Amino acid sequence: MAAQLALTRVSLTRDLIGLATPGAAGPKAAVASLTKRAGFRDGAMLALRFVQARFLSVWGLLLAAALCPPKVFADFAVFAALANFVSIAALLRFEAVFFQNSGRQHLGRAFRLALAAGTIFLSVMAAVILFAAAEGWVLRGFGALFLISLASRAAIRLILAEATAEGDFATIGNSNIVQALVQPGMMILLIWPLGPTALALFAADAFGHAVAAGYLAWRRRHSLLPLMHPSRWTRAELQASGREWKNSPTYLLPSALLSFGFSAAPLLALPLAGNPVLAAHVALATRLLDMPAQMFGAVTIPMVMSDLRKQEAPGRQRRARLLTLGMVALVATLFLAIALVAIIADEIILGGTKWGGIGEVMAIMALFYGCSALVGPLQEMGTFSSRPHDQMTANAIALAAVAAVIWGFGSLSPAMLAAIGLVSLARLLLHLRLTWTGIGDAQPIGARA
Known part of the structure; x- marks a missing residue:
């Protein structure tokens, strides 16, 4: 945290000095220099935030590992790996289209297509999980937690792609810290009433990802709401976007x-x-x-x-x-x-x-x-x-x-x-x-x- 604060202060001071004393090259050179410094600062900040998130999450994982038997952690590893794998397909990779053009209109069309595809995919997954629970193949509680975790991962993937396309690295880095604080903490809190069971770890995973998705949506609301305005949704646009991409x-x-x-x-x-x-x-x-x-x-x-x-x-x-x-x-x-x-x-x-x-x-x-x-x-x-x-x-x-x-x-x-x-x-x-x-x-x- 101290390194991040120091880097922010030093970069801000340099930026102010650079703007206050333009050189002979003129204002365009000053702006270009400032952009380069800002890009370096953003990258360094993102790296620091991710390292912070990793260190913050370690303590909870170590404590949970000490409290839970190995089989529970093995089951949790399978749960997380399966959720990560399925979440890749949730948006049908339409979020990758965000970067092919720098225009806001292009981003809006691609975002609405990805959101529509994700909604349909999650609806199908909900039907599959309900059927599997009715047949007794999975417990209903586990199925519900898997669906929440999957939906949260898909939302994180969608909003992170939009934030990346718009260059909001602060939100990207902060979301890692939010999840690193919430998920291990919930893991410990749930182990206390539920015991060292797979249910506690599954619930902590679902809750941690849901909170991170909610944080991202709140931070990016001013950018996301115009993209999702009801007046922009048309069947013709979605069909044309689907054919195009x-x-x-x-x-x-x-x-x-x-x-x-x-x-x-x-x-x-x-x-x-x-x-x-x-x-x-x-x-x-x-x-x-x-x-x-x-x-x-x-x-x-x-x-x-x-x-x-x-x-x-x-x-x-x-x-x-x-x-x-x-x-x-x-x-x-x-x-x-x-x-x-x-x-x-x-x-x-x-x-x-x-x-x-x-x-x-x-x-x-x-x-x-x-x-x-x-x-x-x-x-x-x-x-x-x-x-x-x-x-x-x-x-x-x-x-x-x-x-x-x-x-x-x-x-x-x-x-x-x-x-x-x-x-x-x-x-x-x-x-x-x-x-x-x-x-x-x-x-x-x-x-x-």
């Missing part, structure tokens, strides 16, 4: 789902572990490496997508290349440092303990998670591409290749992890090729000129 559910949605499946590759190999110690090392390394990968995506994706949305088509390819080079440098530095620290800590601190050897595992898996971290923003940048099918094909080939690797090795081993990392590297190269050459003057499929 039909490639979002055709290509972008399968690509996102395939990418989500690929990200779980190390976990898919765990059941093949013959060595329980190695399995434990892989499980812990997965949790440790997934955090910086998520943090990288959470900070870079809003900044990159908002920046590219403001670029005119002729200069967008050049800007995409510059952003890509910067992200490659950041990811390489970050995950190489993590690998080196893990190896050194393993030799100095963990040697001779049950966790001895985890440094080698983390160093090997750093390749997989580093490449996956970089693919996240590159995949979102593919929204501007005129070849979205190439992105979907790359993810499909990578998922099939990693499945073949796991099946071919037959048991979990460092060699298997290295092979999975090489597949992740090959997938990254395919995405880099698309980002480097496919974001130019050509309009994205279905986008208006």
Whole structure:
């Protein structure tokens, strides 16, 4: 918090000084300089807020882990993973269309289409859950909590996309902090009356996401209400928008789902572990490496997508290349440092303990998670591409290749992890090729000129 306050004060002082003393280049240069400083400040603020949210959420998770048996946490992991997976499809990826044009009218049409698609999808899911509960396949309480959690995640996805398109990084960062405070706190409060049960964790997840969605809606209300005004809703517009952007559910949605499946590759190999110690090392390394990968995506994706949305088509390819080079440098530095620290800590601190050897595992898996971290923003940048099918094909080939690797090795081993990392590297190269050459003057499929 202190770092955030200091950064705000320093940036504000510099901005005021810059505006008060325009140089010989004139007011346009002063405004451009201020915009660059503001962009850096916004990015740094977003990173700080996300780091704060991570630290704030740790205490609740650790306490809940101490109070709940392992099976309860395993059930909760399945619940959260399923909700995250299904929420990707809730809007049929129409939220990706927000960034293809910088016009407010385009954003409004895309927003209403995404909202209509999400409403229909959630209505279908409600009917499916009611049927499953009536047949006794799921408990009604669990089904209701899953639906609330799914709807909240879909709302967060929709409003975050709108806020990103409009460059409201403060709201994006603050929503992470709100959820980090509410969800672990509710987890502890619900464990007290309900006991250390899956119901308490499911309810905390649903409530935490609902509060975050409500916070986002309130912060963005002045922008969202005009987009949703009753006078703007027409069947003709929705039908025309659906025809215009039909490639979002055709290509972008399968690509996102395939990418989500690929990200779980190390976990898919765990059941093949013959060595329980190695399995434990892989499980812990997965949790440790997934955090910086998520943090990288959470900070870079809003900044990159908002920046590219403001670029005119002729200069967008050049800007995409510059952003890509910067992200490659950041990811390489970050995950190489993590690998080196893990190896050194393993030799100095963990040697001779049950966790001895985890440094080698983390160093090997750093390749997989580093490449996956970089693919996240590159995949979102593919929204501007005129070849979205190439992105979907790359993810499909990578998922099939990693499945073949796991099946071919037959048991979990460092060699298997290295092979999975090489597949992740090959997938990254395919995405880099698309980002480097496919974001130019050509309009994205279905986008208006």
